[in-house]
Amino acid sequence: MSTPQTDSPAKQATTAPGRTPPVIRLLVLATFVVILNETIMINAIPRLMGALNITEQTAQWLSTAFMLTMAAVIPITGWFLQRVSTRGAYATAMSLFLLGTALAAVAPSFEVLLGARIIQASGTAVMMPLLMTTLMQVVPEEDRGRVMGTLSLAISVAPAMGPTVSGVILQFGSWRLLFAVVFPIAAVITWFGLKQLKNVGEPKYSTVDWLSVVTAAAGFGGLVYGLSRFEGGDTGTAVTIVAAGLAAIVVFVFRQLSLQKRDVPLLDLRTLRHRTYTIALILMSVAFMAMLGSMILLPLYLQNVRGLSALETGLLVMPGGLAMGLLGPTIGRLFDRFGGRVLVIPGAIGITLALTGFTQITMTMPIWQLLGLHALLMVSLAATFTPVFTLGLGAVPSPLYSHASSILSTLQQVAAAIGTALVVTVMSARSETLVSEGATKVLADLGGMRLAFIIGAALSVAVVVAALLLPARADRNDEAEEETRPMVPA
Structure with a gap:
């Protein structure tokens, strides 16, 4: 009504x-x-x-x-x-x-x-x-x-x-x-x-359903907060909070499955029945982790290792961000004409190549090379994000659009938290190990950043695999089947 x-x-x-x-x-x-x-x-x-x-x-x-x-x-x-x-x-x-x-x-x-x-x-x-x-x-x-x-x-x-x-x-x-x-x-x-x-x-x-509201806030909020605690080195507390957050998410999921029987879920998980949407979620999450990880590591490298100011660092990473935005509409038109695979697969490979290039950073790597790698990463992400969002949301029936977009946005925040916690934890642990072995602080930080980029490059392989599984177009048969399925009355 x-x-x-x-x-x-x-x-x-x-x-x-x-x-x-x-x-x-x-x-x-x-x-x-x-x-x-x-x-x-x-x-x-x-x-x-x-x-x-x-x-x-x-x-x-x-x-x-x-x-x-x-x-x-x-x-x-x-x-x-x-x-x-x-x-x-x-x-x-x-x-x-x-x-x-x-x-x-x-x-x-x-x-x-x-x-x-x-x-x-x-x-x-x-x-x-x-x-x-x-x-x-x-x-x-x-x-x-x-x-x-x-x-x-x-x-x-x-x-x-x-x-x-x-x-x-x-x-x-x-x-x-x-x-x-x-x-x-x-x-x-x-x-x-x-x-x-x-x-x-x-x-x-x-x-x-207030139980759903409470468990969603406690679960997803607790997960993000727990992951953020890894940045401060408080591993024990972080693990406890993450575990509690995951437990709340499990309760939330089971509650939604129960509410779906009456067609009144807070967040409808029937979106995950659509294979293309689920693959798009996985691909987007890992790609977003790569973007957020590079957003943290590159400024740290430019300021702490190369001695640049915050403004100089911001100006250096600006071309990649601008290229990403300006190419968005063009990539969208290419998607409308040729489908997603011709964009997502090269984009996923570009993400891996860029992150692999960052694993070779040194004290004297030319600035133009850093700019090139960052631009490659941003352009590759642009070629990936637009088709993935379109394919994923297009694969679900229209009554589920609001739920599908909410799940997508939630996972972006979780992926950002995971990416941040991962790179900071890996970088800090490696840096401390190198310092204990006699390395200077700057060289230890550099070694920690290189290992963090290696982890990012390894994770980006999952983006390539997911890209290969995506179709060129959203499967409209799924939508037709879902929309004609009768709902159980509340």
Whole structure:
């Protein structure tokens, strides 16, 4: 049963072929701004330590809490997006983001700033599933690759550009500028979006299962938090928290399987019955781990080993991020014309080659070579992400789009946490071993980074294998079968 709407009526018709719907342009722009904030604090940590009189470990919580909140909230968005209108979801997400941004800009203490980041993240958690769900509803199948390429600006380029943007802004003032600059931009986008945005699809009334909400938040949030503890070397506590998080996820999964019998799950796991979608999830997760791992290792190498400033580091990695974003629409058009395999397989191989190249970093590796490897990695990720997102979401029936996008977004956060924990743990352990053997700190750090890149290159082989298993096009037979299957009444 649909809830009564007080705003504009829902639109079911798709857009004309060959055109990007205005609603998608608005949502991409908004999503880019909110996701940019996930990594914008990285370069501000030294400033925050002095201004707020906190340690580096405490300052890291501003990024960890953002990612933790995303992981805890996103699993709930599948149910939320089905229950509210497009405008209602957009207004909720952007209002939370604006509130958090304004509070962060004037935060008098670390505790207030941390709370503001959590509010920001709550809004951000809604935007990505909202964007992907709306895209699948309004864009014709033959145009999805092209439009999904535009979406890559938000989901891939924004986190990659965060450190660069913050590095530039911090040259002109304090850390508060990071929020003071973003707030008016986000406010204008919010106003314009509410003025132009139309509802898509019809909301469905359903009650929420609070056991699912609690176990989802505890499970995914606990998993991400536990993985983040590995960065500080607190292995025992980290393992305990990760184990508790995994246990909560197991309870959550069994609860969803039970609720699916009555067709009222918080997060519908029937999406995983579709082989193409499941393979796409695996491929995306490992590829996202590779991207986040390189985002951490390369700046550490450039600053700690090569002695570059944060701004210089940001400018050096910017070309790869820009290439990734600018190629998105082109790769999308190629996907629409030729299918996914001709893009994903070369992209997966390129990821492996780039990470293998980074295993050879030295104290004197030419900057142009580093730029080339980073550009190869970013371009390869662009060739991989757009087709994988399109194939994966296109393989599930339309009633499950919101759930499929929520699962995809949740696994992005988990993959980011795993990638971060893995590279930091491997690098630190190897560095400590080399120091104990008599190596200098710089050479020990270099050795730790090389081993971490080796692990990343080895993991990327799984991306190649998964790429070989993907079809050129989404299997529409699965959708037809699922949509005609009768649902068990609640």
